[in-house]
Amino acid sequence: MRLLLPSIIMAVYAFLSLVLPMKAGLLAKALLGAAFMAAALKYVFYQVVGGGFFRPDLPVPVMLTAEALYAALMVLFVLALAKDVAGLALRLGRLFGASWHLPFTPGLRCALLVCLALASGAWGTWQAVRVPDVRTVNIGIPNLPPELEGFSLVQLSDLHIGPVQKKPWLAEVVRKTNAAQPDAVVITGDMIDGLPDALRDEMTPLADLRARCGVFGVTGNHEYYYNGSGWLREFSNLGITMLNNEHRVLSDGLVLGGIPDISSGRFGHDDADVQKTFAGAPGGPRVLLSHKPNGNGIPAPDVALQLSGHTHGGLMFFLAPVIGAYNAGYVNGLYHTPQGGLLYVNPGTGLWNGFSCRLGVPAEITRIVLHREETSER
Numbered sequence: 356m357r358l359l360l361p362s363i364i365m366a367v368y369a370f371l372s373l374v375l376p377m378k379a380g381l382l383a384k385a386l387l388g389a390a391f392m393a394a395a396l397k398y399v400f401y402q403v404v405g406g407g408f409f410r411p412d413l414p415v416p417v418m419l420t421a422e423a424l425y426a427a428l429m430v431l432f433v434l435a436l437a438k439d440v441a442g443l444a445l446r447l448g449r450l451f452g453a454s455w456h457l458p459f460t461p462g463l464r465c466a467l468l469v470c471l472a473l474a475s476g477a478w479g480t481w482q483a484v485r486v487p488d489v490r491t492v493n494i495g496i497p498n499l500p501p502e503l504e505g506f507s508l509v510q511l512s513d514l515h516i517g518p519v520q521k522k523p524w525l526a527e528v529v530r531k532t533n534a535a536q537p538d539a540v541v542i543t544g545d546m547i548d549g550l551p552d553a554l555r556d557e558m559t560p561l562a563d564l565r566a567r568c569g570v571f572g573v574t575g576n577h578e579y580y581y582n583g584s585g586w587l588r589e590f591s592n593l594g595i596t597m598l599n600n601e602h603r604v605l606s607d608g609l610v611l612g613g614i615p616d617i618s619s620g621r622f623g624h625d626d627a628d629v630q631k632t633f634a635g636a637p638g639g640p641r642v643l644l645s646h647k648p649n650g651n652g653i654p655a656p657d658v659a660l661q662l663s664g665h666t667h668g669g670l671m672f673f674l675a676p677v678i679g680a681y682n683a684g685y686v687n688g689l690y691h692t693p694q695g696g697l698l699y700v701n702p703g704t705g706l707w708n709g710f711s712c713r714l715g716v717p718a719e720i721t722r723i724v725l726h727r728e729e730t731s732e733r
Contacts, residue, residue, distance in 0.1 A: 358398050362425075365432040366395035372435040373468060376461040387465075391431075394424040401709070409580060409709060410517055410548045418518060418708065419480055426671075426712035427476030433673055434468045479671070479712035484519055486527045487704055487718035489535050494689065494697060496640055496659050499727040502607045503640065509537040509566070510721040512646075512664030513703035515577070516557050517548030520705045526560040528704060528720060535722045539568040539605060542595065543664045543701060544575025544616055544646030548708055551585040562593045568605040571596045573613040575646035575665065577707075579622040598644060600631045608639035609725075612658075617651040629655040640725075648685035648700050654692040661698045662723070668702025672715035687716065699723065 370388045377384065398408060400421060405411025411418065438457070445455045457464065489509075496503075509532050516525055532540060546561075547554055564570045572595045578586045590597050598613025605611055612632040620626035629652050633641060640659040648654070648663040655661070668687035669675030679686045682700075690698045701721050706713065 359396075362395040362398070362428075363392070365428055366391040369428065369431045369435050372439055373431070373461075373465040377465055378460075378462060391428060394428040397421045397425040398709070409577075411708075413518065415519055419484065419711065422483075422711040423473075423476040423480040425476070425710075426479050426714075427472040429671065429712075430475040430479075430714070431468060431472035434472060438464065438468070475714060476712065479714040482713040482717060483706045483711040484524075485718075486524060486531070487720055489531055489722050490719040491722045491724060492689065492699065493724050493726055494660060494699065495726050495728045496697075497728055499640060499725060500608055501727075503609055503725055504727060506539075506607060506609060506725045507535070507537045508539045508541055508642070508662075508723045508725075509535050510541050510543060510662050510664075510699070510701050510723060511704045512543040512701040512721075513545040513575070513667060513707070514542070514705040515545055515548050515707050516554060516705070518708045519711055520708075522557045522560060524705075525557065526563075529560045529563050531720055533563070533565050535720070537566045537722065539609075539611065540564050540566045540570040541611070541644055541662060542570070542572035543644050543662055544573050545577045545664065545707075546572070546575070546590070547581060547586060548577055550581045551589050555589065558589065558593060561590075561595065564594070568609075569596055569603075570594060571598055571603070571611060571613060571644065573598055573644045573646055574615045574619065576616045576618045579616065579619060579624065583619070583622055583624055598632070600625055600628045602633055602636050602641075604637060604639065608637070610636045610639045610641045611644070612636070612641060613644035614651075614653070616646045617653070627651045627653070629653060629658070633657070647682070648698060649683040654694045654696060654698050656694045656696070658694070658696045660696060660725075661692070662701065663698065664701045664703060666700055666702070667706060667710075668700075668713075668716035670706075670710060670713060670716060675716075 374387045401411040405413040602612035614627040617627045643658045643661045645663050647665045666686050669678045675686050685700050687702045692698050
């Protein structure tokens with residue numbers, strides 16, 4: 356399990372940095388160390404007790420408690436690291452005559468940082484599972500035809516309906532989406548975490564999505580973990596037009612294309628193919644739906660705007676560089692691509708149940724409004 360070693364390293368480092376210097380008894384230090392390690396073993400707990408890493412079969416309160424404690428451990432690790440860097444800087448300063456020291460005693464520092472980490476973990480977990488707000492992003496497209504001025508798409512991404520996000524949550528997302536009165540709704544993958552038979556009823560609110568030009572979607576990697584072919588049928592039954600290396604010409608001339616997740620070929624499905632997607636398309640502005648922001652020929656030339664997800668916006672603000680390293684630097688928001696187009700990476704409407712925490716990276720229902728040339732946000 357690739358996340359086990361980093362998790363243990365975080366727990367050990369927090370113990371050595373914060374607990375070991377304390378003037379406390381051996382029992383107190385041992386109990387704190389055990390608590391750190393218990394939080395670090397979240398994924399082992401999911402695998403052994405919950406029966407699966409991606410979709411543990413556990414009560415929601417138990418999962419959210421585990422998520423909050425693991426998030427708190429990550430924050431504590433960063434705080435301990437920052438404390439040690441500051442301590443080293445102060446020690447170097449004393450070599451040059453400065454008299455600065457870290458405030459408080461080691462025990463009080465540990466208590467304050469642990470409390471701050473626990474509060475951050477609880478807040479971040481709540482931020483991850485609440486129904487997000489609608490965020491409007493105005494995007495300028497060069498040479499946009501006048502008839503497409505103000506055309507709006509609502510993008511949903513990474514819903515991850517399953518152990519935590521369920522039918523009532525999804526119904527409220529659908530209500531907010533419809534209230535935005537979009538011209539089109541697009542869903543950029545990872546809608547589920549579970550098999551069709553287990554989640555069929557949970558997904559029914561998607562059938563209530565309404566848009567003037569229709570509702571469109573593409574697969575993410577998680578669809579293929581849970582019977583991708585079965586989910587393609589389910590989504591179609593819910594009224595979602597799934598774009599599998601194909602396009603549709605919407606009213607007013609917008610060309611909307613979609614590719615399957617770039618991992619689809621590994622699961623026996625068609626590989627992502629942008630050229631095939633837009634074969635025979637007319638000359639209107641092209642918008643491409645792709646779950647991941649890069650790979651297999653994407654971002655692509657001749658695409659005015661690509662809409663993607665997958666990264667969850669980096670999850671926590673201090674993780675953005677790590678997530679970006681795996682996604683060509685595309686993590687959250689609007690980018691100008693080397694291919695000459697624009698790419699909007701949605702930070703996710705929901706969140707993967709295996710890491711349900713957001714700090715400084717709010718979820719969103721994204722209302723994208725197209726304009727001619729100028730690009731701005733509000």
